[in-house]
Amino acid sequence: MTATVVEASPCRAGAIAQAYELARRSTVNMWRQPQAWAPGLFFPLMLTAVYAAQFAKAIHQPGFPPVDSYLDFVLPASVLQAVAFGATGGAAELAKDIENGFFDRLVTSPVSRVSILVGRIAGSAIFAGFQAGLIMVLLIAFGVTIKGGVASAAVIMITAVLLALGIGGLGLVLALRSGSQEIVQSTFPVLFVLLFVSGTFWPTSLMKGWYGNVARHNPITWIIEPLRELVIEGWSWGSAGRALGITFGLAVFTTSLAFATMRARLRRL
Amino acid sequence: MSNAPIEARGLVRSFGDVKAVEGVDLTVAEGEVFGFLGPNGAGKSTTVRMLVTLLRPTAGTARVAGFDVVRDAHQVRRAIGVALQDAAIDPLMTGNELVRLQAVLHGIPRRVAEARGAELLERVGLTGAADRRVGTYSGGMRRRLDLALALVHEPKVLFLDEPTTGLDPTSRVSLWEEVRRLNTELGTTVFLTTQYLEEADELAHRIAIIDGGRIVREGIPAELKASVGAPTLKVDVALASVDAARSVLAQFGAERPARAGRIAIGLPEGAAQMPAVVRALDDAGVRVSHLELDSPSLDDVFADATGRRLEGADE
Amino acid sequence: MTESPLTTGQRVSSIAHDFGVFRALTARGMMRMRRIPALIIPAIMMPMFFVIAFSGSFSALANVEGFPTPRVINWMVPYAILQGASFAGMGAAGGTATDIEGGFFDRLLLAPCRRPILMVGPLGYSALRSLIPTTLVLLLSLALGADLPGGALGLLCLYVAAVGVALLFGTLGLAFVYKFRSLKSLSIVQIFIFGFMFLSIGQVPLALQSGWLQHAARLNPMTNILRLSRQGFLGHVTWHGTWPGLVAIAGLVLGFGAVAYRNLRRIVP
Numbered sequence: 039m040t041a042t043v044v045e046a047s048p049c050r051a052g053a054i055a056q057a058y059e060l061a062r063r064s065t066v067n068m069w070r071q072p073q074a075w076a077p078g079l080f081f082p083l084m085l086t087a088v089y090a091a092q093f094a095k096a097i098h099q100p101g102f103p104p105v106d107s108y109l110d111f112v113l114p115a116s117v118l119q120a121v122a123f124g125a126t127g128g129a130a131e132l133a134k135d136i137e138n139g140f141f142d143r144l145v146t147s148p149v150s151r152v153s154i155l156v157g158r159i160a161g162s163a164i165f166a167g168f169q170a171g172l173i174m175v176l177l178i179a180f181g182v183t184i185k186g187g188v189a190s191a192a193v194i195m196i197t198a199v200l201l202a203l204g205i206g207g208l209g210l211v212l213a214l215r216s217g218s219q220e221i222v223q224s225t226f227p228v229l230f231v232l233l234f235v236s237g238t239f240w241p242t243s244l245m246k247g248w249y250g251n252v253a254r255h256n257p258i259t260w261i262i263e264p265l266r267e268l269v270i271e272g273w274s275w276g277s278a279g280r281a282l283g284i285t286f287g288l289a290v291f292t293t294s295l296a297f298a299t300m301r302a303r304l305r306r307l
Numbered sequence: 308m309s310n311a312p313i314e315a316r317g318l319v320r321s322f323g324d325v326k327a328v329e330g331v332d333l334t335v336a337e338g339e340v341f342g343f344l345g346p347n348g349a350g351k352s353t354t355v356r357m358l359v360t361l362l363r364p365t366a367g368t369a370r371v372a373g374f375d376v377v378r379d380a381h382q383v384r385r386a387i388g389v390a391l392q393d394a395a396i397d398p399l400m401t402g403n404e405l406v407r408l409q410a411v412l413h414g415i416p417r418r419v420a421e422a423r424g425a426e427l428l429e430r431v432g433l434t435g436a437a438d439r440r441v442g443t444y445s446g447g448m449r450r451r452l453d454l455a456l457a458l459v460h461e462p463k464v465l466f467l468d469e470p471t472t473g474l475d476p477t478s479r480v481s482l483w484e485e486v487r488r489l490n491t492e493l494g495t496t497v498f499l500t501t502q503y504l505e506e507a508d509e510l511a512h513r514i515a516i517i518d519g520g521r522i523v524r525e526g527i528p529a530e531l532k533a534s535v536g537a538p539t540l541k542v543d544v545a546l547a548s549v550d551a552a553r554s555v556l557a558q559f560g561a562e563r564p565a566r567a568g569r570i571a572i573g574l575p576e577g578a579a580q581m582p583a584v585v586r587a588l589d590d591a592g593v594r595v596s597h598l599e600l601d602s603p604s605l606d607d608v609f610a611d612a613t614g615r616r617l618e619g620a621d622e
Numbered sequence: 623m624t625e626s627p628l629t630t631g632q633r634v635s636s637i638a639h640d641f642g643v644f645r646a647l648t649a650r651g652m653m654r655m656r657r658i659p660a661l662i663i664p665a666i667m668m669p670m671f672f673v674i675a676f677s678g679s680f681s682a683l684a685n686v687e688g689f690p691t692p693r694v695i696n697w698m699v700p701y702a703i704l705q706g707a708s709f710a711g712m713g714a715a716g717g718t719a720t721d722i723e724g725g726f727f728d729r730l731l732l733a734p735c736r737r738p739i740l741m742v743g744p745l746g747y748s749a750l751r752s753l754i755p756t757t758l759v760l761l762l763s764l765a766l767g768a769d770l771p772g773g774a775l776g777l778l779c780l781y782v783a784a785v786g787v788a789l790l791f792g793t794l795g796l797a798f799v800y801k802f803r804s805l806k807s808l809s810i811v812q813i814f815i816f817g818f819m820f821l822s823i824g825q826v827p828l829a830l831q832s833g834w835l836q837h838a839a840r841l842n843p844m845t846n847i848l849r850l851s852r853q854g855f856l857g858h859v860t861w862h863g864t865w866p867g868l869v870a871i872a873g874l875v876l877g878f879g880a881v882a883y884r885n886l887r888r889i890v891p
Contacts, residue, residue: 084820091835092826096686234675240682249678361728363891380891384734395725399657400650411646412733414639456729 053150060149060157061164064128068161078123079169083176086116089239101244105270109182113174114265115238117198118258120169122229125202128162129209129222136217145304155296159206166202170195182269190268193278197265200285205229207292214299237262260284310373312337312464312496313358317367320353327353329520330367335498335513340490342511342528343500344605346617350520351500352392355468358498359389372464385413388462390453392469398442402433402452405441406459413460420459427455431485447478454485465489467499471506483510504605504617516609523612528605535603535611537573539563540584543597544570552593559584574600636736643735647743648750651717655751662710662751669706669759673698673766676825688829690856699763700780700851701824704787704844706755708815711788712808713751714744715795719805731890741882745792752788756781768855776854779864783851786871791815793878800885818844843870 068075086109093108105111132155135141144154174184174191184190213222235249236242236258245253253259261284264277271277313335320328328350335341345351356362358369360380369376372386396405406428410420428434431451441449450470457465467486471479487510489495501507507514508528515525524531537560544552546568556562556572559580565571574580578600588595609617634642655661677695684694691697721727730740760780770776794814798807821835822844828836839845850867853859 088820088835091833092831094832095688095830096680096683096826099682099685101682231671231675234671234679240679244682245678246681247678249674249681253678359732360891361731362889377891381734384732387732389728389732391725391728393725395728397650397654397721397724397726399654404653408646408650409729411642412730412735414633414636414642414734416634 053153056149057153057156057160060153061160064131064157064161065164067131068127068165075124075127075165078120078127079172082116082120082123083173085119086112086177099244102241103266103270106183107181109177109180110270111266112239113177113182113184113269114194114262116177117170117173117194117265118201118262119233119238120173121166121198121202122205122233123226124165124169125162125205126209126222126225126229127165128158128160128206129213130219131161132158132210133213133217133219133222136213137219151300151304152297155210155293155300159203159210159293159296162206163199163202166198167195170198184269185271186268186273189273190278193268193281194265197261197281197285200282200289201261204285204288204292207289207296210296211292211299214296214303232256232258237266257284257288310337311335311370312373313341313369313371313498315354315358315367315369318354318357318364318369319366320350320357320362321365326520328357331517331520331522333515333522333525335496337496338490338494339512340486340497340499340510342507342514343498343517344502344504344507344514344609344617345500345517346502349517351502351517352468353520354517355391355466355498355500359387359466360384385460386463388457388460388465390450390457390465390467390470392472396441396449396453399440401440402428402437402444405452405456406437409456409459415460423459427458428452431455445478447474447481450474450478450482451485454482458489462495464496464498467497469500469502471501471503479506486510502617504609508605514605516605516612518609518613524608531608532603532605535607537575538577538603539571539601540574540581541565541569541571541597541599541601542588542595543568544593544595548593551591552588552595555587555591555593556584558587569597577602640735640739643733643739644743644746647730647740648746651713651744651747652750654717655713655747661713661716662754665706665709665713665751666755666758668709669702669755670762672702672705673759673763676702677766680825683826686830688827690827693768695763695766695768696855697827697852698825699760699768699855700783700848701819702763703756703759703780703784704848704851705815705819706759707752707784707787708791708819710752710755711748711791712795712811712815714748714792715799715808715811716805717747718744718796719799719803719808722799722803723805737886737890738883741793741796741879741886744796745789748788748792749785752784753781756784770854771857772854772859775859779854779859779867780851783847783867783871786867786875787847790871790874790878793875793882797878797882797885800882800889818842823848843874846870 089112090108096102097105097108097111103111132141135144141154145151174194178184186193209222209225212225216222236253236256238258242250242253242259242263244250261281264280267274267277268281311334313333315331315333318328318331319326331350331354333341343351343354353362357364358371358376360376360383363377371383374382374386376383400408403424406424407420410417410424415423425434428437431454433448433452433455436444436448441452444452454467454470457467470486471482474482483506486497486499490497497510499506499510511528513525513527514531515522517523526534540556540560542552542556549568549570553562553570556570560572560574563571563573574584581600585598606617609615633639673695676698680698681694683689683697684692689697718727721730733740764770772779791811791814795808795811798811799805801807821838822842823831823839828839828845831839846866847870848867849863853863
């Protein structure tokens with residue numbers, strides 16, 4: 039019944055309500071399928087634990103930032119890694135909707151098209167914020183101090199959300215273009231490589247040769263390094279601005295691209 | 308112990324709490340085509356899998372080609388050929404590669420295998436497709452290849468598990484002909500499971516009907532059908548002469564249910580009584596528009612045994 | 623009843639038969655791999671990336687006191703190779719799972735050969751194909767500046783360890799596949815591989831590790847296998863560096879093999 043009303047007078051409030059409803063649906067769906075999100079928490083945490091133990095002595099060398107433990111150093115990396123694991127989940131769901139025909143039903147219904155996309159990635163973004171919070175709480179329990187305090191923690195959380203939107207938006211583009219879950223999921227190795235060839239697990243200043251050059255020019259490094267400064271050095275507007283600015287730009291760019299792709303797809307229909 | 312090629316006593320198989328086969332006894336004589344008939348899920352495949360050493364029985368014993376299927380599984384495997392449901396064939400391999408692999412699996416020397424493989428592919432009409440990947444074959448071609456593979460080592464006993472399920476009528480008939488030829492020319496004993504009445508009727512010398520994991524009827528198809536009772540005579544007449552016709556037909560046999568405008572009776576002696584029936588109707592001035600005599604089918608036998616019609620049975 | 627000529631005389635001897643089946647099963651695996659290269663490509667790409675990423679990211683490990691070689695790549699090559707070999711080794715289980723799901727495995731079970739051959743055949747395929755990533759990663763590493771002071775003996779140790787790892791994860795995979803009869807069950811084996819590899823001396827020597835990880839790595843048999851594979855890259859091959867690895871391989875292969883065989887015989891007489 040409500041759907042008919044919205045169709046008769048397509049207003050902004052209706053679109054927001056629909057986006058909220060679809061976002062709620064995708065979040066609840068995700069919550070109900072632990073096998074979909076549990077590995078995204080488990081593997082980054084396990085990697086963090088192993089790396090902290092194996093690099094316990096290696097951090098005491100010239101050029102390594104002054105930290106009490108590798109955990110301080112790796113905190114932002116653990117967060118971003120977990121985000122990268124889960125960020126394409128919403129896009130994969132959209133590809134599944136396209137594969138099984140639910141998407142066509144949705145676009146022929148009076149649901150606003152914007153809310154279909156927003157609904158899909160909002161779930162991933164909210165989950166990214168939750169992951170960031172949980173990982174920070176866990177690492178603080180294991181002795182990490184975030185020197186920049188609550189403000190820095192908030193910046194890390196918002197960066198995680200924006201990065202999830204940025205990666206999720208890219209996933210949506212792929213989902214809308216290919217309509218295949220497999221293609222969306224095949225982005226994972228690419229993310230993995232990007233994450234690894236960067237300053238995620240080790241300072242780029244200590245990497246030699248061409249590898250160090252590549253890592254220093256990797257956008258992931260540009261996000262990780264300012265976040266790390268917020269953790270191990272303290273609050274700085276400059277660092278916060280850099281991390282938030284880059285991820286915000288990425289999020290705006292990929293989500294606009296996703297909307298453009300959506301329009302192109304609907305025109306083809 | 309007799310020398311029957313297949314003999315099972317009290318064969319049981321359960322999966323957890325579910326009893327798929329609940330005490331099957333059967334004996335198949337040498338040179339016989341034995342039809343194992345039953346609906347989906349009746350326990351046909353589970354029984355076959357136990358007989359061909361692919362599944363341990365939970366209880367009971369079975370001997371195939373004179374060997375115990377558990378203790379002498381190795382000898383059983385040497386003596387039998389098996390074509391399982393859905394033709395288990397690797398789509399990446401070609402027909403020739405599969406024949407060669409099958410020969411190696413059965414320990415046949417290469418020299419013998421080459422000639423035998425070519426002959427078998429020729430026999431099932433796949434010589435032209437032998438170098439194509441099996442993934443490109445039609446359903447009928449896969450079944451024929453599977454049959455050829457089952458014959459590579461010249462088995463004494465051949466097991467065919469639903470060999471024609473999913474095939475079109477033409478492919479089905481050509482497979483039947485091949486099975487019949489194997490049986491008459493080489494004397495191969497054939498154990499055939501099927502859910503098609505027609506197939507059992509067409510091919511089998513003897514059949515067993517399995518339902519709910521138990522054998523509910525066993526025997527020669529004609530005798531089983533005869534055991535159900537007399538054939539049914541159906542006579543269609545004009546509405547005005549229904550009463551006249553009914554009184555005439557009542558002299559020949561008990562009335563059976565039929566739709567309006569039709570009278571059906573059981574005719575104990577079947578076709579032999581037909582001339583007398585026709586004469587009597589004619590004498591009474593009944594005008595007959597349609598007349599048919601239906602022998603009992605295996606479906607009637609199945610219905611008699613289980614109280615249900617077999618799925619997919621022809622009406 | 624007339625005896626068939628084949629059932630009476632024209633069969634090969636039982637040993638020749640078993641060997642023929644073994645060879646045919648190994649060859650079939652290799653044939654499938656040639657026809658679907660996607661079956662091997664990840665097992666090649668992943669260790670190649672690991673060599674580059676680990677030795678690039680952690681090049682500064684060489685500055686840490688107690689790190690046994692000035693060339694970090696020498697340390698990382700065997701680790702990456704054993705990772706590749708472990709994934710290549712799962713080929714035996716992957717192929718068998720595909721056969722079970724598609725019904726082809728029944729055809730193999732119906733062969734009148736000794737049952738262990740049905741296990742050993744696919745393992746031959748695992749061992750053989752593990753040579754591919756091993757050789758390619760080795761060549762890449764030598765091109766990137768790795769060297770092998772241990773010479774031919776060191777090379778032999780590397781190959782023995784790689785094939786051994788392929789066999790042991792192959793048998794572990796078979797144990798799962800015979801039990802659960804599905805390709806999906808292999809994701810559990812991947813977790814085992816991660817566990818064995820992570821909690822070892824893969825990236826950092828025991829002396830540099832701390833706490834729980836050091837204990838776990840000391841108990842992990844993979845640590846001995848890594849030592850076996852690595853000795854030629856660090857210096858000369860010694861008996862002391864060799865036998866614990868061989869014992870670990872033999873013990874794990876026999877242990878997993880016994881479980882796998884038991885699971886196989888549970889279904890089939």
